[in-house]
Amino acid sequence: MNQQPTPANPVxxxxxxxxxxxxxxxxxxxxxxxxxxxxxxxxxxxSADPTSATLESLATFALxxxxxxxxxxxFGHFGDRKGxxxxxxxxxxxxxxxxxxxxxxxxxxxxxxxxxxxxxxFRFGQGLxxxxxxxxxxxxxxxxxxxxxxxxxxxxxxxxxxIGFLLSSGSFFILSKTMSESDFIAYxxxxxxIASAMLVWLGLYIRLKISETPEFMKIINNxxxxxxxxxxxxxxxxxxxxxxxxxxxxxxxxxxxMTVFTLSWGxxxxxxxxxxxxxxxxxxxxxxxxxxPLSAVLADKYGRNKMxxxxxxxxxxxxxxxxxxxxxxxxxxxxxxxxxGMFLMGLTYGPIGTALAGIFPASVRYTxxxxxxxxxxxxxxxxxxxxxxxxxxxxxLAYVGYYLTTAATVTLLALLGARKLMKQxxx
Numbered sequence: 143m144n145q146q147p148t149p150a151n152p153v154x155x156x157x158x159x160x161x162x163x164x165x166x167x168x169x170x171x172x173x174x175x176x177x178x179x180x181x182x183x184x185x186x187x188x189s190a191d192p193t194s195a196t197l198e199s200l201a202t203f204a205l206x207x208x209x210x211x212x213x214x215x216x217f218g219h220f221g222d223r224k225g226x227x228x229x230x231x232x233x234x235x236x237x238x239x240x241x242x243x244x245x246x247x248x249x250x251x252x253x254x255x256x257x258x259x260x261x262x263x264f265r266f267g268q269g270l271x272x273x274x275x276x277x278x279x280x281x282x283x284x285x286x287x288x289x290x291x292x293x294x295x296x297x298x299x300x301x302x303x304x305i306g307f308l309l310s311s312g313s314f315f316i317l318s319k320t321m322s323e324s325d326f327i328a329y330x331x332x333x334x335x336i337a338s339a340m341l342v343w344l345g346l347y348i349r350l351k352i353s354e355t356p357e358f359m360k361i362i363n364n365x366x367x368x369x370x371x372x373x374x375x376x377x378x379x380x381x382x383x384x385x386x387x388x389x390x391x392x393x394x395x396x397x398x399x400m401t402v403f404t405l406s407w408g409x410x411x412x413x414x415x416x417x418x419x420x421x422x423x424x425x426x427x428x429x430x431x432x433x434x435p436l437s438a439v440l441a442d443k444y445g446r447n448k449m450x451x452x453x454x455x456x457x458x459x460x461x462x463x464x465x466x467x468x469x470x471x472x473x474x475x476x477x478x479x480x481x482x483g484m485f486l487m488g489l490t491y492g493p494i495g496t497a498l499a500g501i502f503p504a505s506v507r508y509t510x511x512x513x514x515x516x517x518x519x520x521x522x523x524x525x526x527x528x529x530x531x532x533x534x535x536x537x538x539l540a541y542v543g544y545y546l547t548t549a550a551t552v553t554l555l556a557l558l559g560a561r562k563l564m565k566q567x568x569x
Contacts, residue, residue: 143286144423149471151231152317153286155281155351155352156282156295156352157284157295157346158348159279159282159285159301159348159349159352160279160280160282160283160298160302160344161231161298161301161305161496162302162344162348163230163234163279163299163302163303163345164275164276164279164299164300164301164302164303164306164347164393165270165301165302165306165309165341165343165350166234166238166275166302166306166307166342166344167233167234167237167271167275167302167306168272168302168305168307168310169306169307169309169310169334169338169341170237170238170240170241170272170306170335170338171206171237171268171305171306172266172306172310172311172401173241173270173310173313173314173331173334173335173338173548174203174206174241174265174268175203175310175313175398175401175402175475176405177312177314177331177353178199178200178202178402178405179196179199179200179328179402179405179409180314180331180405180416180564181326181331181453182194182199182261182401183196184203185198185249185250185257185327186202186249186250186257186258186261187199187250188200188250188251189250191356191391192410192441193535194502195259196406196410196531197511197531197532197563198258199226199536200402200406200527200528201528202258202261202262202265202403202529203265203402204524204525204527204528205262205265205266205269206265206266206272207219207269207271207516207519207520207522207523207524208266208269208338208372208524209265209266209267209268209269209270210269210270210272210273210418210516210520211272211394211513212270212273212516213233213236213269213270213271213272213273213274213371213512213516214228214273214274214277214336214509214513214515214516215272215509215512216270216370217229217232217233217273217275217277217278217508217512218272218274218277218372218510218512218513219370219371219372219509220232220508221277221281221508222367222371222505222506222507222508222509223367223368223414224353224367224412225354225358226278226281226282226285226355226356226358226508227282227349227352227353228567229274229278229508230274230275230278230279230282230349231346231349231350231553232269232274232281233271233272233273233275233278233341233567234269234275234345235269235271235274235342235346235563236344237267237268237270237271237275237342238267238271238338238341239269239337240264240265240266240270240271240468241264241335241338242263242299242336242338242339243260243264243267244261244265244268244335245332245334245335245336245338246332246335246336247260247261247264247334250500252292253416266445272343273512273516274492274510274512276299276495276515276516277507277508277509277511277512277515278497278508279299279303279419279512280296280351280489280495280496280499281303281355281357281499281508282299282355283295283298283449283502284296284495284496284552285288285297285355285356285357285358285507286355286356288449290310290442290454291445292442292443292496292552293437293438293441293442293493293552294435294438294439295370295436295437295447295496296493296495296496296499297434297435297437297438297492297493297495297496298459299495300491300492300494301431301435302516303397303430303491304351304427304428304430304431304434304484305428305431307401307427308424308427310334310463311423311424311427312424313333313334313561314334314420314441315332315338315420315424317331317333318416318417318420320419320427327380329368329401329464338546338554340351340500343429346507348430357504358504359397360504361504361505363373363416363541366504366505367505369542370503371505371506371508371509371510371543372509372513374505374506374509374514375502375506375509377496378506379501379502379506380445380504381461381512381563382501382502382514382563383510383513383517384415384496385501385545385556385559385563386498386501386510386511386515386560386563387514387518387521388518388521388552388553388555388556389494389497389519389553389556389557390459390498390514390515390518390520390522390561391518391522391549391552391553391556392422392490392492392532392546392550392552392553393487393490393494393518393522393546393553394490394518394522394523394526394527394548395522395523395545395546395549396457396483396486396487396490396521396546396550397487397491397523398416398523398526399526399527399530399542399546400404400421400480400484400529401446402486403526403527403530403542404423404468404480404528405419405423406527406531406532407530407531407539408468408476411470411534412468412469412470412471412476413440413470414470414473414476417560418473419476422473422477422480423480425477425480425481426480426481426483426484426558427476427484428481429442429481429485429488429556430484430485430487430488430491431484431488432485432493433435433486433487433488433489433491433492434488434491435492436488436489436492437449437453437489437492437493438492438496439452441492441493441496441497444555446458446496446497446500447497447557447560447561448495449489449492449493450490450494450497450557450564451554451557451558451560452489453489453490453555454485454490454550454553454554455522455531455554456486456489457490457546457547457550457553458547458550458554459485460482460483460486460507460545460546461543461547461548461550462543462547463547463548464540464546465538465539465540465542465543466544467479467482470537478525494515495515498510498514498515499511500564501560501563508521522549525549529545530542530545535543555569
């Protein structure tokens with residue numbers, strides 16, 4: 143028997159639910175990234191020299207990107223089989239407890255090798271939850287959107303990234319200014335991790351009030367659900383998953399270069415004060431946030447593929463001037479460097495969710511979009527801070543820029559190959 147259509151979700155509730163959830167998820171994710179640079183090398187890897195300790199800490203950071211495709215496949219399966227709403231709630235309940243557990247974890251001095259092992263385990267849990275979160279949030283927005291505003295609706299989950307980062311960096315900045323270095327290392331860094339529990343409850347409250355998306359209800363009523371969505375994605379939609387993944391690589395690589403790597407390199411090799419660097423990173427996030435809605439408007443008007451091609455071309459050029467702009471002794475130039483990079487990040491990040499959702503049919507859309515996004519995370523971000531740090535130490539900062547330009551060239555070729563898949567009414 144066909145189910146009755148679900149009542150329409152108010153626009154404000156749709157966009158708030160998609161934005162709030164990803165803000166919480168990205169806040170959790172970024173506080174780990176910041177702590178992995180500023181705290182974890184000393185707390186969980188104290189026996190290594192400073193450079194090795196940083197690299198070991200960044201290696202645990204990479205674990206989440208290995209977990210994300212597993213989360214995408216797992217949550218995507220239930221998202222395509224059981225519904226978007228319940229799966230989004232489950233994803234939030236996976237990431238939240240993992241984050242709080244990290245905040246309560248004793249250091250190496252207290253429990254020895256068990257500490258970094260548990261750190262890696264909880265980090266894996268963070269990645270698992272985020273792997274299921276992003277795709278569902280994008281579908282919640284785009285599957286409720288009018289045909290001519292898909293990119294605009296789809297950019298609201300993307301806004302969770304700069305907002306989450308600002309909350310994360312702001313938290314660490316306030317803590318670093320209100321307590322001594324020793325107190326910050328001893329317990330201060332734990333506060334954002336533990337406090338995230340309150341944000342999780344807020345996200346759950348909002349998401350439990352939404353209804354299922356109309357497109358998923360059509361799948362149920364037409365008996366079109368895929369039995370094994372992940373298999374269908376790779377067997378029946380091979381071009382979509384391949385090109386979608388390659389088209390998203392640079393989005394990840396640019397972001398983690400401009401946040402994790404620049405924070406590490408700027409405060410160590412270039413000797414900028416930690417608090418000053420966090421301030422200019424927060425300023426750059428405003429340009430990130432500005433680029434997202436701008437790109438969504440342009441994508442709805444001219445086409446997602448065209449918007450992404452323009453943004454990627456800009457990133458190719460940015461990689462060439464990476465080293466000359468990122469220098470010691472000039473905080474203003476470094477602020478301009480970060481702001482340009484994050485504005486380009488906004489231009490590529492804004493439409494990418496809508497673009498990925500649009501190349502898969504609704505029956506496997508949760509799985510397909512999530513897998514393309516998370517597989518790109520492995521290729522474009524999991525080892526980026528590690529590889530960039532290694533390149534900078536061995537060959538110089540210019541090679542970090544060449545690394546970015548090379549990846550962006552691969553993305554550009556994928557976007558050119560995906561023009562038919564990403565074709566939309568506005569094109």
